[in-house]
Amino acid sequence: xxxxxxxxxxxxxxxxxxxxxxxxxxxxxxxxxxxxxxxxxxxxxxxxxxxxxxxxxxxxxxxxxxxxxxxxxxxxxxxxxxxxxxxxxxxxxxxxxxxxxxxxxxxxxxxxxxxxxxxxxxxxxxxxxxxxxxxxxxxxxxxxxxxxxxxxxxxxxxxxxxxxxxxxxxxxxxxxxxxxxxxxxxxxxxxxxxxxxxxxxxxxxxxxxxxxxxxxxxxxxxxxxxxxxxxxxxxxxxxxxxxxxxxxxxxxxxxxxxxxxxxxxxxxxxxxxxxxxxxxxxxxxxxxxxxxxxxxxxxxxxxxxxxxxxxxxxxxxxxxxxxxxxxxxxxxxxxxxxxxxxxxxxxxxxxxxxxxxxxxxxxxxxxxxxxxxxxxxxxxxxxxxxxxxxxxxxxxxxxxxxxxxxxxxxxxxxxxxxxxxxxxxxxxxxxxxxxxxxxxxxxxxxxxxxxxxxxxx
Ligand code: NDP
Ligand code: 2IT
Numbered sequence: 001x002x003x004x005x006x007x008x009x010x011x012x013x014x015x016x017x018x019x020x021x022x023x024x025x026x027x028x029x030x031x032x033x034x035x036x037x038x039x040x041x042x043x044x045x046x047x048x049x050x051x052x053x054x055x056x057x058x059x060x061x062x063x064x065x066x067x068x069x070x071x072x073x074x075x076x077x078x079x080x081x082x083x084x085x086x087x088x089x090x091x092x093x094x095x096x097x098x099x100x101x102x103x104x105x106x107x108x109x110x111x112x113x114x115x116x117x118x119x120x121x122x123x124x125x126x127x128x129x130x131x132x133x134x135x136x137x138x139x140x141x142x143x144x145x146x147x148x149x150x151x152x153x154x155x156x157x158x159x160x161x162x163x164x165x166x167x168x169x170x171x172x173x174x175x176x177x178x179x180x181x182x183x184x185x186x187x188x189x190x191x192x193x194x195x196x197x198x199x200x201x202x203x204x205x206x207x208x209x210x211x212x213x214x215x216x217x218x219x220x221x222x223x224x225x226x227x228x229x230x231x232x233x234x235x236x237x238x239x240x241x242x243x244x245x246x247x248x249x250x251x252x253x254x255x256x257x258x259x260x261x262x263x264x265x266x267x268x269x270x271x272x273x274x275x276x277x278x279x280x281x282x283x284x285x286x287x288x289x290x291x292x293x294x295x296x297x298x299x300x301x302x303x304x305x306x307x308x309x310x311x312x313x314x315x316x317x318x319x320x321x322x323x324x325x326x327x328x329x330x331x332x333x334x335x336x337x338x339x340x341x342x343x344x345x346x347x348x349x350x351x352x353x354x355x356x357x358x359x360x361x362x363x364x365x366x367x368x369x370x371x372x373x374x375x376x377x378x379x380x381x382x383x384x385x386x387x388x389x390x391x392x393x394x395x396x397x398x399x400x401x402x403x404x405x406x407x408x409x410x411x412x413x414x415x416x417x418x419x420x421x422x423x424x425x426x427x428x429x430x431x432x433x434x435x436x437x438x439x440x441x442x443x444x445x446x447x448x449x450x451x452x453x454x455x456x457x
Contacts, residue, residue, distance in 0.1 A: 014043045021062060028111035030333060034118050034358060035062045037365065037377075041440040045425075055456070057448045061121060064091045064114060065098075070160040072138055074152045076145075086157050088136035088164050088172070091117035094450040097168055098134030099124055099386060099393075101175030104153075104182070106141040112333070113137055116175075119357055120386070122443030123379040126418045129390035134170055136161065142177045143297070154185035162190050167198040167396070173389050174203045176332065179249060180215070184208075199396025202389035211392035212404045213411065214385070219253025219330070219355060221384015221415050222376075226326060226353035227261065228419040229374040232433065233350075238262030243324040243349075245269045246331030247300045250355040250382065252290050254328050259283055267319035269331060270300040274319040277303070277310035323347040330355030338363030345371045354378035365436060372432045380418050380439035387414045 012020070021035050039058060046052040072086040087110065090098045100120040103113070113135045121133025140153055165172060174183055183203045190200055197209075204210035213220075227237055240263040244251050247268040255265040264280040268289060277285070285307060292298040304312035313319075320327065320340035327349050329336050333356065341364035344352070351374035354360065358378060360368070368375035391410060395401055418439075425445075426438020 014039055017043070017058070020059075024063075025111070025114070028114060030111045030115040030358070031118065033334075033362060034115035037358075037362060037436070038118075038122065038440045038444070041437040042444050045441045045444070051452060052448055055452055057451055058444075060451065061092055061444070061447060062118065064089050064117060065093065066090050067110060067114065068164050069110065072140070072153065072157050072160065074149070074156045076149055084138045084140045084153070086136070086138040086160060087113050088161060088170070089113045089117035089134060090164075090170055091133040091135075092121045092447060093132035093170075094447050094454070095125060096130035096132050097166075098170035099131035099173075099389065100133055100135040101137075101173045101386075102178045102182075102186075103135070103137035103175040104140045104142050104177035105137070106139055108137045108139045115333070116357055119379050121447060122440065123383045124386055124390075125443040125446040126380060126421060126439060127383050127387040127390060127414055128417055129387060129414075131171075131386065131390050131393075134172070135175070136172055137175065137178075140177075142182075147181075150182065151185045154182050155189040158186045158189035159193065161186075162193050165190075165200055167200050167393070171199070171389070171393060172201055173386070174249070176248070179203070180205055180210075199393055202392040204392070206401075209392070209396050211388055211395055211401070211407065213407045214388045214392060215249060216253045216256075217388035217411055218250045218382050218385030219255070220257045221387065221411055222250070222254050222328060222330070222353050222355040222381045223257035223261065224384070224412060224415040225376050225381040225419060226258075226328070226351060228416065229353065229376060229433075229435070230326070230351050232423075233374065236261070237326070240264070240325040241266055241323070242326045242328060243267045243319050243322050244328045244330055244355075245274065245319055245335055245359070246329075246356065247289055247293060248331075250385075251328075251330035252286055252293075254330055254355050255281055255286050256283065258326075258328075259286065263326070266324065267322050268300055268303070269319055271316065271331075272299060272301060273312060273314040273317045274322075275300050275303045275310050275312050276319065276322055277307060279309050320344055321347075324349050326351045326353070328353050328355050329359035331359065332356055333358045334361045336360045336364050338367050340364060341367035345373065350374060352376065353381045355382050357382065369434060369436065374433075374435075376422075376435045377439055379443065380422055380435055383418055384411055384415055387411065 116135035421442035422438030
């Protein structure tokens with residue numbers, strides 16, 4: 001087929017491209033940051049690849065297929081009417097249905113969801129499973145809300161969202177502020193509206209089509225990735241001291257797996273500050289954190305009241321100055337800046353595996369790379385969660401449930417596969433592995449090649 005082609009000499013350079021992204025997305029700093037992090041690597045990679053330029057592939061991936069924004073109206077326990085803003089960003093479905101979590105947090109806005117949906121596109125491609133990239137959420141704050149209020153919010157949110165999703169269209173899951181309980185409320189409402197049982201959400205309860213090990217998968221997967229990285233330097237995780245941020249789903253399961261592999265976790269955090277427990281946050285203490293957060297909606301500060309020897313550091317302090325061998329940011333975006341990164345390097349930290357999405361800012365990323373740290377970006381290291389979501393979709397289509405041992409093995413295999421792909425595309429001539437570059441290029445290549453096959457769409 002003969003198509004009109006732009007001349008190769010029409011290419012803009014990286015800064016020209018980023019100027020365009022900034023102009024088209026005013027004020028969306030997180031989205032612009034995520035695109036820059038990818039573009040820095042992709043520009044080098046496609047320099048001599050005319051077909052990607054001609055088809056404007058990067059420009060197309062950085063323009064979401066669609067952004068849906070909608071009003072979510074609900075009634076609180078006092079009978080007052082409340083209004084929030086809900087979204088679904090469908091970034092790219094070249095290799096499979098849109099797939100990605102839903103976040104309920106007061107900070108949610110279009111920029112944050114566009115960055116998350118963009119990142120998700122590369123992450124999902126890296127898993128090797130057929131999933132496109134999407135993300136959704138609302139600026140709803142679940143803190144301090146009753147269970148009934150949360151249920152009414154979820155139902156109202158789904159009353160609009162249902163028309164945009166489907167098992168072969170777009171399959172949301174959990175993220176910050178959305179766990180099994182919220183997925184249950186949303187799934188129930190979807191089923192009620194459509195009168196159809198379909199695997200339209202993942203992270204479901206085991207009674208109604210959920211998959212074993214989905215709750216553990218992100219944190220465990222991020223530790224498996226860390227283990228693979230440290231192996232390249234002939235080390236393992238036995239005896240390492242680990243600093244972890246966050247105390248939600250990803251952080252607690254990362255802590256659990258590090259501990260099971262013989263490491264000692266000494267910090268956890270939330271939005272108010274962090275706790276430092278020099279004796280180590282062992283499995284029983286981790287279980288206490290899980291129960292305390294889930295059932296009693298507790299704050300991490302209470303850990304220091306419960307366990308002798310532990311201290312709480314408030315004023316939104318982050319744990320990065322606590323000396324460690326390995327660090328795992330597992331709370332939120334931009335929670336680790338250039339200065340934090342320099343502190344970690346100075347204190348001898350040699351590996352960082354991100355459980356959260358884009359927790360390290362651009363300056364921090366460059367500090368880690370310059371220091372030749374083993375540094376895994378979230379789109380590679382936290383892909384275990386969405387990978388098991390993909391396996392939940394397969395189980396729903398097959399109408400059966402796989403055994404835990406099968407799923408554990410598949411999660412391991414998928415994380416090993418992502419690590420291999422990072423080595424393939426990220427190995428530098430001096431034998432340093434740039435995992436950011438490896439993940440960006442491997443993820444991009446798969447999506448880009450699918451898009452080329454479709455022509456101009
Ligand atoms: P949870 O809601 O279970 O936990 C979030 C944790 O992060 C809480 O401890 C929370 O503290 C803290 N946190 C949230 N926002 C902020 C903030 N602005 N500043 C400081 N701390 C904050 O979420 P998850 O554990 O599921 O998600 C954590 C990260 O992992 C996110 O970046 C998410 O996108 C990413 N992720 C999650 C996956 C999953 O399967 N769940 C998969 C891949 C990535 P507080 O209670 O005070 O708000
Ligand atoms: O960021 C993520 O990968 C998630 N929140 C999980 C997405 C999913 O579809 O399981």
